[in-house]
Amino acid sequence: MQTAHEVPDKVVLNDELKQYMDTSDEWISSRTGIRQRHVSTGQTTADLCTSVAQQLLAQSGWSADDLDFIIVATMSPDYMTPATAAIVQNRIHAQHAFAFDLSAACSGFIYGLRVAKDLLAGDCHRGLLIGGEVLSKLVDWQERSTAVLFGDGAGGVLLEQSDETASQFLASDLQTLGELGDRLTAGYQPVTSPFATDATDPHQRYFEMDGRAVYKFATHDVPRSIERAVTASSLMVKDVDYFLLHQANQRIIDQIAKRLAQPTDKFLSNVANYGNTSAASVPILLDEAVRNGTIQRGQTIALSGFGGGLTIGTQLIQY
Numbered sequence: 001m002q003t004a005h006e007v008p009d010k011v012v013l014n015d016e017l018k019q020y021m022d023t024s025d026e027w028i029s030s031r032t033g034i035r036q037r038h039v040s041t042g043q044t045t046a047d048l049c050t051s052v053a054q055q056l057l058a059q060s061g062w063s064a065d066d067l068d069f070i071i072v073a074t075m076s077p078d079y080m081t082p083a084t085a086a087i088v089q090n091r092i093h094a095q096h097a098f099a100f101d102l103s104a105a106c107s108g109f110i111y112g113l114r115v116a117k118d119l120l121a122g123d124c125h126r127g128l129l130i131g132g133e134v135l136s137k138l139v140d141w142q143e144r145s146t147a148v149l150f151g152d153g154a155g156g157v158l159l160e161q162s163d164e165t166a167s168q169f170l171a172s173d174l175q176t177l178g179e180l181g182d183r184l185t186a187g188y189q190p191v192t193s194p195f196a197t198d199a200t201d202p203h204q205r206y207f208e209m210d211g212r213a214v215y216k217f218a219t220h221d222v223p224r225s226i227e228r229a230v231t232a233s234s235l236m237v238k239d240v241d242y243f244l245l246h247q248a249n250q251r252i253i254d255q256i257a258k259r260l261a262q263p264t265d266k267f268l269s270n271v272a273n274y275g276n277t278s279a280a281s282v283p284i285l286l287d288e289a290v291r292n293g294t295i296q297r298g299q300t301i302a303l304s305g306f307g308g309g310l311t312i313g314t315q316l317i318q319y
């Protein structure tokens with residue numbers, strides 16, 4: 001499993017946000033653990049994902065012609081159509097790959113791992129799964145409760161059909177709580193036409209979040225998802241070497257560690273540097289942990305995403 005990531009060069013420190021809203025480094029860092037985030041100055045989700053795809057091919061030695069599929073997990077695509085994955089497919093000239101986007105917000109990369117695993121169990125031999133976001137275009141930069149939380153970036157993996165890859169994927173647990181969907185919304189597109197007479201949904205294009213509700217959901221339901229995946233893998237929570245959770249908020253990560261009764265040093269974290277990058281957060285964290293040697297071959301890793309939908313996804317892997 002090759003890993004790679006790409007973030008915009010522009011770094012915005014917490015204190016720089018004081019120019020746009022009433023906030024402070026102290027509030028942001030104490031309540032979220034975030035100290036900075038990378039923000040696009042013009043790069044699109046497709047741009048970031050294309051860079052990740054090019055890195056993955058260069059690292060693996062495979063050519064774009066060898067790819068059977070490209071999946072981009074994103075809640076911030078460049079267009080409704082073409083899919084961001086299709087833009088990437090064109091740019092890297094992966095002429096034999098079918099390409100599609102997957103929309104599951106912060107669980108998108110984990111949902112994508114399940115889809116990719118099933119494709120590789122069939123007639124597909126090689127593919128890319130990339131989580132990519134430019135959330136800065138979905139943020140109301142005057143709304144301090146949400147604007148301080150998010151960042152831009154992309155991360156991904158090149159997966160191949162092999163006995164090793166098949167054995168790497170242990171159990172997964174994917175859940176959607178649609179009844180809580182309105183607790184976290186972004187990118188609403190109202191019905192507009194000469195015939196539109198009914199009142200449209202009050203939601204808007206920018207992020208809106210019931211922080212308390214999403215916080216409670218994350219701290220209650222994510223531990224349960226991890227426990228289901230671990231049990232289904234005939235393992236115990238203590239057998240997991242590292243937990244790579246969606247990087248939304250350090251207090252949430254610490255609370256999940258407490259509920260699982262596991263030491264916090266098993267829970268890798270880079271939320272301080274990137275903020276919440278939704279579908280990109282787990283693959284960025286995975287790539288950094290592989291590159292800095294934290295994650296070693298043979299270790300048991302729990303990958304968990306959670307957020308919009310509301311969704312949860314946990315994938316256990318034997319790295």
Ligand SMILES: O=C(O)C1CCN(c2ccc(-c3cc(CO)ccc3Cl)cn2)CC1
Binds near residue numbers: 149248278
């Ligand atoms: O302490 C405070 O006042 C607030 C309390 C609420 N907080 C939250 C709450 C939820 C999220 C969040 C967001 C997403 C969206 O991708 C997904 C998953 C989560 Cl768990 C992030 N922060 C921030 C600090």
